[in-house]
Amino acid sequence: MMDFPQIFGGHWPAVLAATVAIMGFITVNALALIWLERKVSARIQRRYGPTEVGPFGLLQTLMDVVKLVGKELITPDHVHKTLYLIAPVLVFAPLMALLSLIPIDEGWLFHDYDIALVLLLAFSSLNIIGIFAAGWGSNNKYALLGAVRAVAQNISYEIPLLLAVIPIVIMTRSLSLYEIASAQASYPFILVQPLAAIIYFIAGTAETNRAPFDIPEAESELVAGFHTEYSGMRFGVFFLAEFTHMVIICSVATILFLGGWNGPVLPGWLWFFLKVYSLILVMMWFRWTFPRLRFDQLMSLAWMILVPLALVNLLATTVLIKLL
Amino acid sequence: MADTIELVPDASDPETYFLNMGPQHPSTHGVLRIRLHLEGERILSADPIIGYGHRAHEKMAENRDYLQFLPNSSRIDYLSGMIYNLAYCQAIEHALELEVPERAQIIRIICGELNRISSHLLWLGTFVLDLGGFTPFLYAFDDREKILDILDSITGSRLTYCYGRFGGVTMDVDDVFLRRTADFCDYFKTRLNEYHELVTDNVIYQHRTRNVGVISTELIQDYALSGPVLRAAGVAQDVRKDEPYGGYERFDFDVPVGDRGGDCFDRHTVRMEEMVQSMRIIEQALACIPDGPIMAPKVPKRIRPRAGDYYFAVESARGHFGIFITSDGSDVPVRNKLRTPSFVNVSTMPVVLPGTMLADTVAVLGSIDIVVPEIDR
């Protein structure tokens, strides 16, 4: 285990260094993911995507961020000032905290919390408050509709998410991400828990409001959903939050089901990132293939299909663990 | 209409609210405004407000003579521009009792059916786009480009064709055109399988369109519906079969009908099947196109239909398109009324929408396939 306070000479410098590392990772990750999304969507749609700015369009996102930063931050007149201004922060801040929990390689993590999984699930719920604050504070019917839908969707899909994670906890008898990943040195848990993996992935896609579950930002129905009234860098923060959330969900999926950093030949952290980004590619693939689910169908998918399946899976796991 | 529809229910109820699917909206396919009264997600009443795209085509017809109206005819419904252009030519030929040579008739049929396929392709792309699937839109447009390039090679334009003239067509087709059309039909047959795999069989798409927006046979007795909307409800009516015009009587094709009562999925299957039938007509036409002139031998220099009323109807991609001309024997018509199918089809909105959810509004509107400039003319 890396001893951060010793390396950085003290507790608070370590905290500062960790914060800088996380902020750096978020920024670079968002830049890379936005470029990847644009390229993947373009190729699926038989077009080129960004090609002009930088080789293969790699600098396109950077230039877009520069453009966003230069935009005027317009605050519409009749918004609820406090809620409107604090919403982007509320959406983004919990995710920053969550990134500090994720172990990348053997010994590469900030701190081994023994309840990391619980913390993760708890903090993911916090960003719902931010979404609702954005919708309500915007004083706009479209935004309110989008926020209401987002809240209902996120709350509903947390149940299957949780239920899909519990069998893994039962198997490894630990809530610590580090220990769960270490326990998969010989084989990844997806081989013994395929149903839980699928349920987790579907619920995770719904948690991040990605298609086919992107009702809250349904472009063709509600213009832009809960972030209709946001422009410039404020909108950029929502975007950053979405991509960071994607990385977190996929990292947790990698750790729980795909074996984390375990794998032959290549160094552990490389395996980890390869797995995480493959899962993100699959999420992008989903987005550009499927139409959107209607809201009530989304809810019935969560409650009538995913929750019973997850419960059955949980029951089967406990029975098998008891027998074996 | 049997009962009047309560368009503004109790506005003081705090549980309900008004929402404007305004003139500027990503999925109203033009400048259509629908005023919705909602309770949560359920729609209590819907009121389409038209007129934002009024361009005064019918008034322009009264200030121009018959030949000068030709460019206007394509622009009424720009997605079926070829069909409308040829319909206007045929209307005047009907008024003048002018015989069109056979080669010109076959060419008109081929171009009209190609136009129908391109219109349905655009419908497919935009409909799935409204439902949230971004990719079939681009695939459909790629296929549509092929049709547009084929039509560009003989007419010179991609969307607003001014190809027909009274008595025939402007430019003759050559073997390159015929071969390109045949190649396109071969290519498109396999491409349709891809669309079925990606869209029609997709469980999410089926859930979004089955049992949504049912326009049943009872409703069509109150409204003069036509086109795929009508056929999806189970009524096999098609102007090309009921009142054949321009040579359609010699071709063998089916009129697809829906079998589930007229929901959005029915309209989808009807339009996909119509594309297949259009290809069937095109192939038969390519096989039997004769040599000959493309213009009638004696076209009058001044177009002056005898005084009276003339009506001519065709089957456009959206339904029954009719042109009604009142002439007083001079160069300029007294009245040129255009009976457009979208105008009638959209008037069912206040009856179909209440009771559905907000997301279904988009689905129903998209599946009826309106072109707003055609509503407002």
Next chain:
Amino acid sequence: MIKETIVGARSLLTGMKVTFLNAFKKPVTSQYPRERIEMSAAYRNVIVLVEKDDVGSHDCIDCGMCERVCPSFCIKVEGERPEGMKRKRATRFEVDFALCSECGLCLDVCPTDTLGYSREFDQAGYGRNDFLYDLLVPYREREETVRNTLRTAEAEAAAAKKTAAAAKAAAKKAATETADNGDETPTGDGDDS
């Protein structure tokens, strides 16, 4: 219920296969301005006056047909009859391309086929008046020479017609006078050099 779920899941996977396969096909974008698509031969564009070989210039005779047929009322033609000529020549041919809808009706009615489509599609301007094109610009310099040529050609044609008519009359006269004579006296050509 189970069967429906399985069929549904299978349909989702088939859809993913379609997008996956399409992602590896060549993109259909043509990257303008480096790659340009060929304009079709029949492409309807802004109109120009076409040079006719037998005249050496445009052949607009100011008949006014295009002005009358235009649905957008955007053509203005004026002409004059030059001295010693029967044919008129256009002196002003202005088209307002802000109004023109490029329908091609003017090409259809032009009796001398001197109207044609341009191949330049990228017209741009800063204001409404930038689109008032004078189609006679390429032809103004040589107008005088062309008129001279046409005048001479007309005079020649008139003289030729005269001599031909005279020869025909003489032949007719010779035929009636020497009715029993089989051969006819050949007459000379009216060829003045």
